[in-house]
Amino acid sequence: MNQSSDKNAVVLLSGGLDSATVLAIANDRGYRCHALSVDYGQRHRSELLAAQNIADTMSAVLKTVNLDLRTFGGSALTDDIDVPTEESTGIPVTYVPARNTIMLSLALAWAEVLGADAIFIGVNAVDYSGYPDCRPEFINAYEEMANLATKAGVIGNRLTIHTPLIDLSKADIIREGTKLGVDYSMTVSCYQADEQGRACGACDSCRIRAAGFDAAGVSDPTRYK
Amino acid sequence: MNQSSDKNAVVLLSGGLDSATVLAIANDRGYRCHALSVDYGQRHRSELLAAQNIADTMSAVLKTVNLDLRTFGGSALTDDIDVPTEESTGIPVTYVPARNTIMLSLALAWAEVLGADAIFIGVNAVDYSGYPDCRPEFINAYEEMANLATKAGVIGNRLTIHTPLIDLSKADIIREGTKLGVDYSMTVSCYQADEQGRACGACDSCRIRAAGFDAAGVSDPTRYK
Numbered sequence: 196m197n198q199s200s201d202k203n204a205v206v207l208l209s210g211g212l213d214s215a216t217v218l219a220i221a222n223d224r225g226y227r228c229h230a231l232s233v234d235y236g237q238r239h240r241s242e243l244l245a246a247q248n249i250a251d252t253m254s255a256v257l258k259t260v261n262l263d264l265r266t267f268g269g270s271a272l273t274d275d276i277d278v279p280t281e282e283s284t285g286i287p288v289t290y291v292p293a294r295n296t297i298m299l300s301l302a303l304a305w306a307e308v309l310g311a312d313a314i315f316i317g318v319n320a321v322d323y324s325g326y327p328d329c330r331p332e333f334i335n336a337y338e339e340m341a342n343l344a345t346k347a348g349v350i351g352n353r354l355t356i357h358t359p360l361i362d363l364s365k366a367d368i369i370r371e372g373t374k375l376g377v378d379y380s381m382t383v384s385c386y387q388a389d390e391q392g393r394a395c396g397a398c399d400s401c402r403i404r405a406a407g408f409d410a411a412g413v414s415d416p417t418r419y420k
Numbered sequence: 421m422n423q424s425s426d427k428n429a430v431v432l433l434s435g436g437l438d439s440a441t442v443l444a445i446a447n448d449r450g451y452r453c454h455a456l457s458v459d460y461g462q463r464h465r466s467e468l469l470a471a472q473n474i475a476d477t478m479s480a481v482l483k484t485v486n487l488d489l490r491t492f493g494g495s496a497l498t499d500d501i502d503v504p505t506e507e508s509t510g511i512p513v514t515y516v517p518a519r520n521t522i523m524l525s526l527a528l529a530w531a532e533v534l535g536a537d538a539i540f541i542g543v544n545a546v547d548y549s550g551y552p553d554c555r556p557e558f559i560n561a562y563e564e565m566a567n568l569a570t571k572a573g574v575i576g577n578r579l580t581i582h583t584p585l586i587d588l589s590k591a592d593i594i595r596e597g598t599k600l601g602v603d604y605s606m607t608v609s610c611y612q613a614d615e616q617g618r619a620c621g622a623c624d625s626c627r628i629r630a631a632g633f634d635a636a637g638v639s640d641p642t643r644y645k
Contacts, residue, residue: 263486264529292530293525294529296565300522304489305517328570336565340564343557344518344553344558345552
């Protein structure tokens with residue numbers, strides 16, 4: 196067993212509220228955190244800068260991988276489709292095809308190189324906006340696959356996908372992060388934030404976030420346009 | 421069910437012998453083929469040009485995604501590690517961490533956008549050089565995961581990962597491709613091919629390929645340095 200692997204984790208960090216909380220949790224659990232951010236051509240560019248600021252604050256190494264998912268299109272976040280400002284039913288157009296599958300695969304590559312046996316991702320099955328790749332059964336299947344995909348799996352080092360937010364409401368997440376000292380004013384959740392990271396206040400993500408602060412009884416530090 | 425999905429397939433095309441054969445097989449099975457090539461910073465750049473030429477010959481649409489896996493390093497194909505020219509035991513240094521997991525994830529994203537229910541990949545469990553992500557158990561686990569990851573999975577359209585080469589020897593693959601009219605002189609298998617696509621003749625990949633042509637009784641069209 197690789198001695199350096201014991202406490203290394205790769206943490207997917209988008210720059211949003213959820214993943215910032217996950218990084219704080221992984222830190223709190225004693226992992227040396229390697230934050231991974233993906234520039235996939237998202238409209239909300241300011242979240243990439245937010246990811247860097249958050250990683251710096253929590254003393255995590257950050258790598259940003261360039262992978263232009265606009266090559267495939269098919270989402271309001273990466274294609275010329277308007278971000279909806281009304282609540283919708285079913286899987287929304289902001290769903291990016293195979294996004295979490297791709298993000299986890301990049302994290303897996305880095306975890307294998309580092310000899311890390313933990314990947315943290317901020318998926319959430321409660322306020323998950325109807326995305327199929329935020330469900331626990333998806334995560335479980337991914338972990339099984341990942342342990343067959345890698346050298347570590349072949350030699351018997353089990354990799355675990357940690358989803359500390361999966362059963363939490365947005366309010367629970369905000370309470371947990373607040374307890375751990377996360378500065379949520381640095382995070383960007385809005386699907387169409389401006390260059391300064393200011394939120395629209397109208398998209399799905401903004402609505403869920405604002406309701407979360409309200410339910411948690413925590414003052415909302417979000418900067419709105 | 422999406423009417424246009426019936427006969428669409430995404431085919432991972434590296435520009436090598438195996439994936440060119442897979443594209444010919446998918447074509448032969450009546451699929452409208454969408455070839456996907458990944459520029460992951462590989463040393464053997466000429467395989468990307470080979471992929472384009474092969475796709476053109478077989479009338480497949482080709483998309484090339486840029487994803488620089490040198491961000492993570494850890495392989496002789498993407499890092500400053502020499503490509504070995506002697507046979508090795510165990511998992512070789514030319515293994516790229518999580519490569520097939522990442523490639524399949526990109527194919528999955530495109531398949532979802534297209535409404536395609538088939539992905540073809542040229543993995544091979546016989547001459548697989550000891551790569552964990554070429555084993556049937558990995559592919560099966562990937563397919564399970566993929567069907568939980570996507571909108572198609574949620575609404576009940578089953579996606580299948582096709583691995584037509586998985587049980588074939590290199591000689592069998594070459595015989596099959598030759599029957600289907602694949603021009604193997606266009607393919608690049610060498611891990612350190614030069615800019616003109618000429619092979620070293622010494623690396624694992626070259627040795628397996630040359631032995632395959634020999635065993636198949638097919639004249640080897642490979643251009644060597």
